Amino acid sequence: MADPALHPETQPLKQIAIDYTPEACTHCPNSNTITLTFDHRGGARWRTTTRFLYGTFSALIQCPTGNTDGLNFNLYLSSLEGDKSQDEIDFEFLGKDKTIVQTNYYTTGTGNRESIHQLGFDCSDGFHEYVIKWGPGEIVWLIDGKVVRKVERKEGTALECSCES
Structure with missing residues (x-):
């Protein structure tokens, strides 16, 4: 933080x-x-x-230790939660593998834009900084200062994804 x-x-x-x-x-x-x-x-x-419109959202996160199968812990931005047309941007820790994180985003209720990223560390071993930079033309996900995913909006098109390792 x-x-x-x-x-x-x-x-x-x-x-x-x-x-x-x-x-x-x-x-x-x-x-x-x-x-x-x-x-x-x-x-x-x-x-x-x-409520926020655009910005940089960050958190220092250390995930739980032990068996966390079935547990989903995350950092997400959401509009109109529970509404079928909600927007969302997130980091999701899926529990079963503490060396990966999933990023995703929804626009007007449409998702299926998941991307899995190798962390290079166990997310339960210590605190790491997770950042979502959200602007009118792009979304950028960073972990410990390193860009892991970037989505850019091109005029007249939906957001397109570029994942970086």
């Missing part, structure tokens, strides 16, 4: 909504941190109470 002193454009999350399992989610507005705990109850989901 960006340090507001070093990155004055950072907008700290002063208020969040926790949709379920609030006891598994700790939010500390003073340090701009959110900690999710995975245990026998499952996890938690939090979301901002503010």
Whole structure:
């Protein structure tokens, strides 16, 4: 997560909504941190109470250790969640293999644009920075400062994908 002193454009999350399992989610507005705990109850989901149009969204994430088969943990941006025409941009950790991450995006409810990326590390061994840069002409996914995927919009066409290793 960006340090507001070093990155004055950072907008700290002063208020969040926790949709379920609030006891598994700790939010500390003073340090701009959110900690999710995975245990026998499952996890938690939090979301901002503010809507955004374009920007850079980042998180330092360390995935859970142990057997996480069947667990999906992610960082995603979404509009109109639950609506058939929702838009979404995400990083998804699929649980079964901690050395990969999936990126995807939806526009007006249409997805099937998944791409799998080799991390080169175990996502449960430590914190790594995951960034989504979203603008009117492109979406860029970065891990620890390295571009892993870039989608560009060309006039009159849908977004096209270019995955980089």
